[in-house]
Amino acid sequence: MIVCLAVVGHQNNPLYIQSFTEADDALKLHHMVHCSVDVIDERVDNPKKSGPTINETFLGLLCPTENYKVYGYLTNTKVKFILVTTDLDVRDADMRTFFRRFHAAYVDAVSNPFHVPGKKITSKTFAERVATIVKSFGLTTTG
């Protein structure tokens, strides 16, 4: 189950952060997102360590902690998408599909002429689309 989704801008400023659990550990999830941003930066700045997939947008598993898995995705415009999930076995292909749909929703939200680049995404349509994507992701993996 996806517990948290975050979009971080190219200056590491948060553009969108949404948790999907009723539990009160929003702070812990935000902290985890913050740490994963550092992991992404490390991977991007050390091309020798990350191997041949340096130019891919999907970065894969960032840091497995005891209960959660954190996945990262870096766009061409240096915007980072971070996803925290409690699922133990997630297929790579599912993750990529999820990030592709999320990227499409993000692009549509940013193309809004009333959106100020660098500020948080406040569009309700974006929030609804993201909720739909998260829900359908949950259905495809557990179904």
Next chain:
Amino acid sequence: MGREVSESCVESLVAEIVSSYCRGFYADKPELAAPRIEAIGFQVGHQLSERYTMDRPRFTDHLEAIKFICKDFWSELFKKQIDNLKTNHRGTFVLQDNRFRWLAHMSVDPSVETTGSIQDPSAMAENRAAQATGLHLYFPCGIIRGALSNLGIPCAVSADISNLPACSFVVRIKA
């Protein structure tokens, strides 16, 4: 998303932006119109680059990003690629389009005013053509600047219209 707009609408809109800003909003301060139009182009380029880089792997260096602008970005906007790309390998790129779409239908009145000046008539007409079309190039310069800055390359873009309908965009990357 699949929705399309007719090209003549886009051309008319761009021409009208220039006309309203230069003769309407900033009629008494025409030098302020150009940066304003360029800023609009900047935001448009910023958002368009987000959309058109969606399915691509990340760029390794500045040249890759400029080549993206010349090929994919330009074909999405103008249905053709940049015809010629030159660089001095020190941060300056010249993108030449031999028939810039938004200027293709522009005509300048070739009649010469009888103000008693002794300028060569063809040079005067060329000068007025250059002035009129120069204003229409701030928007595409802004688009290029916005797209490149969203890819992490701060730069300054200017246009060169020495021989219409070909026009060149000079991109100077800030070190």
